[in-house]
Amino acid sequence: MISKNKIKLINSLSQKKFRDETGLFVGEGTKLVLDLALTFHCSILAATSAWLKEHSRLEADEIIEIDENELSKISNQKSPQGVLAVFAKPNHSWDKDSLKQKLSLALDDVQDPGNLGTIIRIADWFGITDIFCSTHSADAYNTKTVQATMGALARVKVHTVSLVDFLQSVAQEVPVYGTFMDGENIYDKTLNKHGIIVMGNEGNGISTEIEKLVTERLLLPNFPLGQATSESLNVGVATALVCAEFRRRV
Numbered sequence: 001m002i003s004k005n006k007i008k009l010i011n012s013l014s015q016k017k018f019r020d021e022t023g024l025f026v027g028e029g030t031k032l033v034l035d036l037a038l039t040f041h042c043s044i045l046a047a048t049s050a051w052l053k054e055h056s057r058l059e060a061d062e063i064i065e066i067d068e069n070e071l072s073k074i075s076n077q078k079s080p081q082g083v084l085a086v087f088a089k090p091n092h093s094w095d096k097d098s099l100k101q102k103l104s105l106a107l108d109d110v111q112d113p114g115n116l117g118t119i120i121r122i123a124d125w126f127g128i129t130d131i132f133c134s135t136h137s138a139d140a141y142n143t144k145t146v147q148a149t150m151g152a153l154a155r156v157k158v159h160t161v162s163l164v165d166f167l168q169s170v171a172q173e174v175p176v177y178g179t180f181m182d183g184e185n186i187y188d189k190t191l192n193k194h195g196i197i198v199m200g201n202e203g204n205g206i207s208t209e210i211e212k213l214v215t216e217r218l219l220l221p222n223f224p225l226g227q228a229t230s231e232s233l234n235v236g237v238a239t240a241l242v243c244a245e246f247r248r249r250v
Contacts (some may be wrong), residue, residue: 001062002046002074010044010074010086016139021091025141027119029081034058035151036087044086046074047191051082060095076143089141092157094130099174103246106132106176108163108210109201110235113138116146118236119199124152126243131156134163167213170196176215178206179238186242191209191249199239205232218242 003134007012012018013026024043027036030051045060052065071080110116116138123131138145167176175195183225198214200206206214220241222229233241
């Protein structure tokens with residue numbers, strides 16, 4: 001049985017304020033919980049007896065056996081999958097030298113939690129291990145974001161930074177790529193396998209402040225060229241296309 005205080009704590013983690021105060025976040029579902037448990041410290045594991053019996057080796061500070069009714073009181077899912085876990089948020093670090101050796105993403109105020117989760121999953125697929133988010137981007141530990149990553153959050157480090165300061169500190173050492181309507185066709189341009197790819201806000205694209213720090217302007221062309229099409233692409237879709245082209249060149 002789960003106590004009222006635990007229910008209150010877990011439900012409070014749907015708000016960023018309490019995630020920041022406690023340093024905790026929530027993950028739900030078997031695959032997600034098992035993936036996150038490989039990387040993050042598990043503070044609370046709340047699951048049905050059947051789930052706990054099947055996954056008896058999973059460790060947590062506190063393991064609580066609950067029934068379906070109790071699970072529904074703490075779950076954010078329409079159809080809970082038998083398990084919810086509370087994990088400790090990590091303290092990821094990065095260094096400039098490592099950035100010279102790999103491809104990374106920078107997100108300029110990507111505000112939709114689902115989009116951020118999808119981008120983290122895309123990064124994981126393409127072997128990108130670091131994402132640098134502006135302070136006004138969605139929270140990587142938002143429940144919707146965590147669920148959308150499908151476990152990729154266990155392998156991709158998400159850093160919240162002043163994006164202007166971050167890019168100013170590295171722009172002389174690595175190429176900074178961004179997509180613009182007046183950029184050079186990505187399929188024709190020479191691409192470096194190391195660098196930082198900036199993706200912009202859902203409605204406004206890359207901000208003027210960040211645009212000044214982009215050293216390589218790219219265009220994702222529509223087809224056929226010159227024909228009227230949709231005004232823009234979803235930022236997750238655009239990120240996947242850009243990352244795929246970079247990796248195709250390796």
